[in-house]
Amino acid sequence: MKLYGLIGYPLSHSFSKGFFAEKFKQEGITGCAYENFPLASISEFPALLAQHKANLHGLNVTIPYKEAVLPWVDELSPAAAQIKAVNCIRFEKDKRKGFNTDVIGFKRSLLPLIKPHHTHALVLGTGGAAKAIMFVLEELSIPFTVVSRSGQAGAIGYEALDAAVIEAHTIIINTSPVGMYPNTNAAPALPYDAITKHHLLYDLVYNPAETLFLQKGAAKGAAVKNGHEMLVLQAEASWEIWNDL
Structure with a gap:
């Protein structure tokens, strides 16, 4: 199962989880799940990464962690580097790359x-x-x-x-x-x-x-x-x- 998700706090009014559930259903995408990961502090992020190390493929990042997450990202897209904010992380074999999809x-x-x-x-x-x-x-x-x-x-x-x-x-x-x-x-x-x-x-x-x-x-x-x-x-x-x- 490929796992995707959203980190932020609080996440009670998240748009993303409902969007991806509907996308997976409408487009017949199987073997994928999208979950909310409310983190009361960014210090909880490493534990989340360790817990889902085997199947985490991508994360969205929302308030208040778009800047706070930067130390856990190995590489930045040009836009994310200039803005110094990340709201999308792609997990690759040996690194995590940050993007800014607001742009x-x-x-x-x-x-x-x-x-x-x-x-x-x-x-x-x-x-x-x-x-x-x-x-x-x-x-x-x-x-x-x-x-x-x-x-x-x-x-x-x-x-x-x-x-x-x-x-x-x-x-x-x-x-x-x-x-x-x-x-x-x-x-x-x-x-x-x-x-x-x-x-x-x-x-x-x-x-x-x-x-x-x-x-x-x-x-x-x-x-x-x-x-x-x-x-x-x-x-x-x-x-x-x-x-x-």
């Missing part, structure tokens, strides 16, 4: 939405997901400005977002958890009146399916997209990586 999922999801007038982006948030989004924007040669509540180096604060800034940045990507269930009445503090039909609003949040951020954008005629497809594409990318497809 793959976001890029595959974003590309069909890009129009000629989508020339500059605002990235809301500075966490691990934001780093993956910035990597993709750099790959696509789309200049971007980072927005941070804490006003950290290399970012502007939300108070700097006026109509002129919004008009100049026709892609707005929310990488923060603002608006995620159960706090569905929250939205990033933007001057939404400046959003037009030329804007694309992308929210990495997928629960609810239409956050207040996306609702406000859609009301102004903007194109909107939530994070569900990105999640599906990430999972498919993991399967491709584990099976060298």
